[in-house]
Amino acid sequence: MTQSTRTSQLADSAQFDYPDLNLSIxxxxxxxxxxxxxKRLFxxxxxxxxTLIAGLVQPLMWLVLFGALFQNAPDGFMGTSGQYQKFLGAGVIVFTAFGGALNAGLPxxxxxxxxxxxxxxxAPLVSRSSIVVASAIFIMSLSLLQSIVIISTIAILGAGLPNGLGILLIMAIVMVLVLAVTSLSLALAFSLKGHVELIAVILVTNLPLLFASTALAPLSFMPTWLQWIALLNPLSYAIEPIRYIYQHPDWSLNAIAIVAPWGSVSLIGCLGLLSGFAAVSLYSIQPLLKRSLG
Amino acid sequence: MSIAIDNRHNEIHSKTSDNGVNSNEIAIVIQNLQKRYGTIDAVKNVSLEVRSGEIFGLLGPNGTGKTTTLRCLCTLVQPDQGLLEVCGISVTQNPGAVRQRLGYVAQEVALDKMMTGRELLEMHGDLYHLSKAQQTDRIEFVLTTLDLLDYADRLIGTYSGGLKKRLDLAAGLLHNPQILVLDEPTAGLDVESRQIMWTLIRQLQQSGTTILITSHYLEEIDALADRVAILDRGTVIASGSPQDLKKSIGGDRVTLRIREFTPLSEASQVREQLLKLDVVKSVTLNEFQGNSLNLVVEAQSDVLAQTESNLNALNLPLFGISRSQPSLEDVYLAVTGKCVSESLN
Structure with a gap:
């Protein structure tokens, strides 16, 4: 493509026909x-x-304050270990990533x-999915940073550090969850009327999903109806495998992380379910991207 | 490349498939466009054609469907009905190809205050898939043309309104679109920025760009546009070159002010008297101008002298009288029944 004059560039762009692009272009x-x-988001x-500072400070406050709140809980109340912070770590990792992803639609x-x-x-975007992918990359990087900070902090607080593969699996779980929730949040941003409505939805989703998950207390501690809700809550399927990795240094992919009335779910099963959740979210946003936004 | 002025009055619809700019080629076709929002007809029935290389002005009171028409054309809104074509390409069937050829600068600036002007332009360059070398070239060009070089590396948040508007236009021009759609590009601008815009619009036309522009400043459209269409309540009520439109409403315009603020009774009395004169075709009272009288009179008549003698006979003073050929404002007033300042409210 020559650029000697503006008019030649004009003619070039006219011949440059959009639908006939080959795949590599x-x-x-x-x-x-x-x-x-x-790049713009960064x-x-x-x-x-x-937002970055708040995003790093908030999980630490969760750890310290919630940790202190349940410090004197009776032995055996929170799983097998007596250490609530070790128990809480998995919940804070997931909840922090979830909160960040839920807000992805706001910008x-x-x-x-x-x-x-x-x-x-x-703009003649090849695919409007680039808007979704850019947000996902951005939120995933933030979550990665937050997770590293949380994992280091609970290690210092005495919860120990999973082995390398364990950390990798934790990151994989967090990333898949973030992808799913980011696309849901973007779907809301494309379909709701304005930011007031979006903030309302975020507020009404955020904390209830936290309390209706296994982030703060184990399934066994909940009444049956809440167990059912917690077992329908995708967050539980991210929290339980991470918690299992923390509590069982000899974890394996086939180890059972969740025992539900309809069956048991292994670590790899949880990751599979979360991937399904992400696939459905990503798929559901496609028609919204094609629609014109008046 | 310039448009063939002598062809201007021929309504030839020649749809050529080649990409060469030619004066008879139609750049934009809008036929029977309709768009409803709930129960409101934003656009009832708009048809117009813009020829390659011309500046086409779209006029009309607020809320009359101008912006909706532009948004449908620019692939942002799905029309309910109607044919939309840009360079012979269907807007609804092949929006991607249309986006390549269009630059749209909306009424409200669309900028990110956390970026510098250059960063924003680079982002636009990437969204239009320009190579790094093209970006460097084009960014240099638009920054120079819009006199923004000194501000390019400052945060957009620190820009004045005029600078923002110029940068917004720069972003719309970056990919060198064949067709530029400008919605109120000079609204609220200072004289300097407006001057830069005018110069640029003329330069772009000279380099072959087709420009569709809306504005509330009729003298601006009069000076810039080759042809105009006037919209009212979602339909085109008049179209043609400004010269033709002015000619078509005929006669000269006389504005008569008896006093600076004339009592209604006096104004009405004089109106009755003047209507008796053969050369006076119509007299309208303009309450927005202290009950001045707006007369439409036959061209080349001695109406000024006759008016003065009438006032003398009635023993009334004369604050001011002026005579002019019809302006686009008069056309607008004649076809919409409103003056622009009125329809803005």
């Missing part, structure tokens, strides 16, 4: 647009680091309200 364009959108984060919603999203939608 499509992929390189997709990478280019995704990288640009991701620029915002670095120039306005308050997109503000872009929509400020007309910035229209600018993105006006």
């Amino acid at each position: 499509k992929i390189s364009h997709f990478i280019q647009e995704t990288r640009a959108l991701t 620029i915002q984060l670095i120039r306005r680091p308050s 997109v919603m503000f872009d929509r309200e400020f007309g910035f999203l229209n600018r993105l939608l006006m």
Whole structure:
């Protein structure tokens, strides 16, 4: 493509017909647009680091305050170990990642309200999925950083450190959960009326899902009806395998992490269910991306 | 490349498939466009054609469907009905190809205040898949053209309104679109920024860009546009070149102010008298201008002298009288029944 004059560039872009792109050009364009959108999110984060700082401080406060709250709980109350912080660690890792992913739709919603999203939608993106992928990469990086900080902190607090493979599996679980929840949050950002509605949904989802999961207390501690809800809650399927890895240094992928009335779920089974959840979320957002957003 | 002025009045619809810019080629076709929001007809029935290389002005009171029409054209809103084509490509069937060719600068600026101007432009370059070398070239070009070089590396949050508007336009121009759609590009701008915009719009036309523009400043459209369409309540009520439209409403315009603020009774009395004159076609009272009288008179008549003698006979003073050829504002007033300042409220 020559760029000697503007008019020649104009003619070139006219011949450059969109649907006939071959696959390798499509992929390189997709990478280019995704990288640009991701870069923007990181620029915002670095120039306005308050969300990053809050995101790192909050899980530590959970650990310290909740840990202190249940310090004198009777022995055996929280699983087999007497150490509540060890028990709580898994919940805090998951809940922190979940909270971050749930908020992923907010910047997109503000872009929509400020007309910035229209600018993105006006661009000849190869796929609007690049908007979703950019958000997912951004939130995943944040969650990764948060998880590392939490894992190090509970190690210092005496909960120990899983082996290398264990840490890898924990990260995999967190990433899959983040992917699923990020796409749900973006789906909300594309379909709800405005940021007020989105914040309302986030508020009404966030804490109830925490309390209706095994983050703070084991299944055995719950009344039957709450057990049912906790077992339908995807968060439990992220928390329990992580907790198992923490409590059983000799864990294996086939070890049973959750015993539900309808059957037992292994560590790898939990990861499978979460992957299914992510696939459904990613699939459900596709029609919303194609729709024009008036 | 310039448009062939002598062809301007021929309504030839020649749809050529090649990409060469030619004066008879139609750049934008909008036929029977309809868009409803709930029970509100945002666009009832809009049809218009924009030829390659021309500046086309879209006028009309607020809430009359201009922006919705533009949003449908720019693939942002799915129309309920109607045919939309850009460079012969269907907007609804092949939005991707249309997006490549269009630059749309909305009424509200769409910028990220946490980025610098250059970072924002680089992002746009990536979204339009320009190579690094193309980006460097084009960013340099748009920054220079819009006189933004000094501000390129500052955060957009620190920009003034005029700078933001210019950067927004720069982003819309970055991929060198064949067709540029500008929604109120100069609304609320200072004189300097407006001057830069005007110069740029003319430059772009000279380099072959087709421009569809809306504005509330009729003198701006009068000066810039080759042709205009006036929208009211979701339909096109008049279209043509500004010259033709002005000619079509005919006569000269006389504005008569008896006093700075004329009592209604006096104004009505004079109106009755003036209507008796053969050369006076119509007299409208303009309450927004202290009950001045707006007369439509036959061209080349001695209406000024006749008016003065009428006032003398009635023993009334004369605060001011002026005569002019019809302006686009008069056209607007004649077809919409409203003056622009009125329809803005």
